[in-house]
Amino acid sequence: MYLTGAPATMPDLSCYTTNLLAYLTPDVPDIRRRLAQGVRLAVRVDLPPGELAFSHHPRVDTTEDGRELAYRAAADWPTARGALLDLLHREQRVLAVGNTRHLPWAPAHGQADAPHWLLIRDHRDGRWLLADHFTALTPFGDQDPYLGWVDDTELATALTPLPHPSQEVARRDELALGRQIPVPPAGQYRWLAWAPATDDGAAPGPGTWTLDLERSLARIADVLHDDSTALARYVDDLWAAARHHTYRLAFAVADGTLHPEPAAAASVAWGELPRTLRFAAQSAARGRPRPGVVDRCIEQLLTAQGALSANHPPKG
Numbered sequence: 001m002y003l004t005g006a007p008a009t010m011p012d013l014s015c016y017t018t019n020l021l022a023y024l025t026p027d028v029p030d031i032r033r034r035l036a037q038g039v040r041l042a043v044r045v046d047l048p049p050g051e052l053a054f055s056h057h058p059r060v061d062t063t064e065d066g067r068e069l070a071y072r073a074a075a076d077w078p079t080a081r082g083a084l085l086d087l088l089h090r091e092q093r094v095l096a097v098g099n100t101r102h103l104p105w106a107p108a109h110g111q112a113d114a115p116h117w118l119l120i121r122d123h124r125d126g127r128w129l130l131a132d133h134f135t136a137l138t139p140f141g142d143q144d145p146y147l148g149w150v151d152d153t154e155l156a157t158a159l160t161p162l163p164h165p166s167q168e169v170a171r172r173d174e175l176a177l178g179r180q181i182p183v184p185p186a187g188q189y190r191w192l193a194w195a196p197a198t199d200d201g202a203a204p205g206p207g208t209w210t211l212d213l214e215r216s217l218a219r220i221a222d223v224l225h226d227d228s229t230a231l232a233r234y235v236d237d238l239w240a241a242a243r244h245h246t247y248r249l250a251f252a253v254a255d256g257t258l259h260p261e262p263a264a265a266a267s268v269a270w271g272e273l274p275r276t277l278r279f280a281a282q283s284a285a286r287g288r289p290r291p292g293v294v295d296r297c298i299e300q301l302l303t304a305q306g307a308l309s310a311n312h313p314p315k316g
Contacts (some may be wrong), residue, residue, distance in 0.1 A: 010133040014240040016176045018063070018134045019117040021191075023095040027063050030038045034060045036251035038178075039244045046208040050227035052220065053171045054237045055204035056244045059178045062197050069095070069177060070195040073184030077156045085123060087193055094120040098192040099160045105132065106150075107140035113162050115173055115229040119157075120281060128155045136157055136243075139278070161187045168233050180205030195216035221298050224277075224290055231281035239274035246270050262307045269304035 010018045011032065024031045035057055042055035066157045074080035087094050098116045100108035110113060122129035131145040152159065162169070165186055174180045184190055203209060210216050220238070224230050246267045250259035276297040280290045 010137060012110070013247055014056075015116045015134040015136075016172075017056070017097065017240075017244065019119055019132065022119060022131070022133045023093060024061055027067075028061065029064075031060060031254075031290060036248050040211055041216045041241050041245070042204050042209050042211045043214075043219050044205070044207050044209050044220050048096070050180040050223060050230055051167070052223055052230070052234055053175060053205070053207075054177055054241065055175050055209070056193040056240060057178045058190075058204075061177055063194075066197045067195040070169060070181060071184055071190055072193045075188050077189065080159070081152065082193075084091060084120060084191060087191070088120055090121055091194075092121075092310045094158055095192045096120055097192075098158045099162060102157045102160045103146075103147040104155045105144070107138050107143055110120075111140060113165075114171050115162060115165070115169065117176075118158070127151055130155070130158070130191035142297070149209055160219050161189055161263070163187065166233070168237070171217055172237065175204060185264040217298050221295065224294055228284060228289070231277055231294075235274060235281055238277055242270040242273050257307065262304070266301075266304040266308055269279065269301040273301055 038057040044053040051057045098118045100106045101115040119131040127149045136143050174181045249263045249267045253263045
């Protein structure tokens with residue numbers, strides 16, 4: 001059921017970060033600026049051949065009173081329902097993990113399993129108010145923001161756990177908050193709740209990482225060249241990276257710290273990255289790999305990014 005009032009407008013980011021911002025707004029002052037200034041493309045470089053892990057920003061959920069978010073879970077729906085209801089009464093909102101296959105408003109409804117963060121905003125007369133601020137053109141069609149009431153059965157369905165997440169999906173969940181955190185076992189209902197903050201430093205997680213954009217893109221290009229399955233497995237991660245970097249550029253222009261022209265060129269280059277990778281992945285699946293297309297796209301992105309600092313320094 002769609003309601004007349006839509007959720008508050010949020011930046012065009014990944015489904016994780018879009019609804020994370022909506023959840024954090026009451027607790028983290030100037031959360032949009034904090035995210036924009038922290039956007040990065042950190043890549044782990046010591047994984048086995050063909051494997052990648054990404055961190056799109058440092059943790060932005062740490063509050064001034066020393067809290068941060070952590071996963072919580074339950075193996076069965078009655079336990080999950082009770083915990084969600086208790087948390088909703090305490091916090092007035094819950095950031096929960098849905099499944100796109102079971103979200104009627106999602107383009108992937110009935111077609112593909114994928115974790116999808118959404119907000120539980122209220123509970124009245126046995127019904128739950130859900131809000132999903134995410135908007136995007138996805139491979140399955142247009143996703144629009146959603147606000148609506150569902151009953152217990154519909155909520156349980158919406159939060160259906162992924163049965164067998166792939167390794168890249170599991171890594172996305174571990175790093176969704178910017179730094180690797182424990183994730184409950186697959187097959188459990190999941191949500192996030194406040195916990196005492198841990199002082200783990202700025203590193204995204206165990207292992208060896210590069211936070212340098214050029215080195216990150218070089219590592220990505222190497223993996224895409226060496227593993228024929230990598231394009232299809234990591235295009236969603238690079239789509240998220242493009243959304244985050246486009247947001248960072250737009251924020252900096254609006255803030256007066258970047259000139260519009262080179263920022264616009266870099267934004268276009270970021271937008272081309274996932275489109276080119278999807279095209280290349282589809283072509284490879286038809287037996288026509290196009291490594292040169294991917295190389296040129298990454299080179300153009302690096303050129304556009306270099307122009308931001310080399311020829312058009314920030315204002316002031």
